[in-house]
Amino acid sequence: MGYAPMLRRWPYIYAGLAFTTLATLLLELSLTRIFSVVFYYHFAFLAISIALFGLGAGGIFSYLVASWRGELPAKLSVLSTAAALATWVSLAVSLTRREPGTAELTAVYFSSALPFFFAGTAVALVISATIERVNRIYFCDLAGAAAGCLLLLPMLELTGGPNTVGTAGLTFAVAGCIWAQLTNSRALRGATGVLAAAILTLLAANTHYGFLDVRHAKGRDLRRQQERFVGWNSFSRVALAGEAGSAMIYIDADASTGVPAFDFDHLSEAERREALKLGPSLPYLLRPGAKVLVIGAGGGWDVARALAAGSRDVTAVEINPLIAETIMRRRFPHYSRGLYWRPEVRLVVEDARAFLRRSREEYQVIQATLVDTWAATAAGAYALSENNLYTLEAFTEYLEHLSDDGVLAFTRWGLNPPR
Structure with missing residues (x-):
């Protein structure tokens, strides 16, 4: 499974896990704000349901991923990168729905569950592979999640709801870069770095131009x-x-x-x-x-x-x-x-x-x-x-x-x- 080389570099493991859980909590909480605006206030519960569904499904899926060939850090890097891309896709889907009908809510639900699915798979794989230091691993898990909660408030005020979701995607990409440092693949390290830079550029452009923003809410054109x-x-x-x-x-x-x-x-x-x-x-x-x-x-x-x-x-x-x-x-x-x-x-x-x-x-x-x-x-x-x-x-x-x-x-x- 490629666990042994990874376990010799614990600081990278701690950082990768912390950034993953930070992004997960930041995404979940920022989605409550997005859903409250785009749909109605009681849809804040939808974000919690989505997070639980995605994380739970990812935990189950980790059993299958663990049996795949390849070193574990490479799998974690791919999963975190996939979560980064899925975050931006889910943001686009949520902000382009004009009427909160059944089909629209279904699309929002499953697209928004994807980043949690990938994150849940990654977290489960890390915990199962590092059971010998589970106390420290769990601390980093909670520390990252707590940091995500604290980061929400300034990010909402500084960048707005959509860009806070985008920041969660960037944080997932950073986690992908950290996991890639544990691999022997120079191509993977380069690809994750380029993707993180691209997402950072996308986030900066959206902050300035607002091409992904709330334009339709509760069936009305704002x-x-x-x-x-x-x-x-x-x-x-x-x-x-x-x-x-x-x-x-x-x-x-x-x-x-x-x-x-x-x-x-x-x-x-x-x-x-x-x-x-x-x-x-x-x-x-x-x-x-x-x-x-x-x-x-x-x-x-x-x-x-x-x-x-x-x-x-x-x-x-x-x-x-x-x-x-x-x-x-x-x-x-x-x-x-x-x-x-x-x-x-x-x-x-x-x-x-x-x-x-x-x-x-x-x-x-x-x-x-x-x-x-x-x-x-x-x-x-x-x-x-x-x-x-x-x-x-x-x-x-x-x-x-x-x-x-x-x-x-x-x-x-x-x-x-x-x-």
Whole structure:
């Protein structure tokens, strides 16, 4: 089987395994973000199912590969290289599906399972061949996986969801190069190096030109939205579309929040009526000039309503820094006429429940308007569980921070239940 020469070079084995598991976890977690955007938030579970299926099938397939002729490092190099190529193929398949139908989901499922299949085969072969140092091998396995989890957050913010998947493919290619160093084949070492360089070039080109990007999501063509800004983080893909005065912020290409553009230093009576004409304005008509806490401030419409009603102390809590800081404060403050920079507004970028638990203040109005984003978590966990803003404990905290004459106002989407 060609195990003996490989076992004399343990550092390469440790590095090859660590890069393989790093790429595997980075791919799995980044796919949860891709699926949440392209399909729907509950499809984050699909990425976990795909990973388990591919890794399990690869573990079984390793028994067959182990009986094949050839040295083990060469097999591992080929498997890692195949995983690198399959990662980019699966990305292309996922991003070119226009309608989430049965055929499209089937194509996405099996194409996305291929890199996990190759990775699972490689990991199983390594563990079976290095049982004498399984403690160290298992440590490198876990260390690589942990590094993949940690790398996800900066990669999403720096390069976006599709390029994070592409980075996983590049990492698989690097693992292929490491395994090739354990072989006697100069041709294999050269081929894996050329392929890694080609994937690096492809990744750089996609970062600059975006030829593989999210253009269709949930059956809609995103190019028609004329997106001015797109950013990714562990919470969601956030896009700003439209011009000042009619701009919308889209979360995972689905839920949205408007951006008001009132000049509160010169607010006319007609503009004041415009700001207060819809249902979420009712608390401010009941308590004009109130001290306000806005949960899930988003683009700032509830903040604008509070200011239009005369409030001079508004705390706006928004969990997503891409919305609160990047769009509303740094990149596009002119879209809202500097709403979140106004002296009456205190912006807090934090989870609302966490903020309330450490706050000692009371408010006359606590408001949350359509705060359900339907965005899956980066881990894919709890994607279908209840929003923790609506639990019994949450409402207990709201009431504890509400003044005796206060108003607690929640606005939710009206959906007809199935019959």
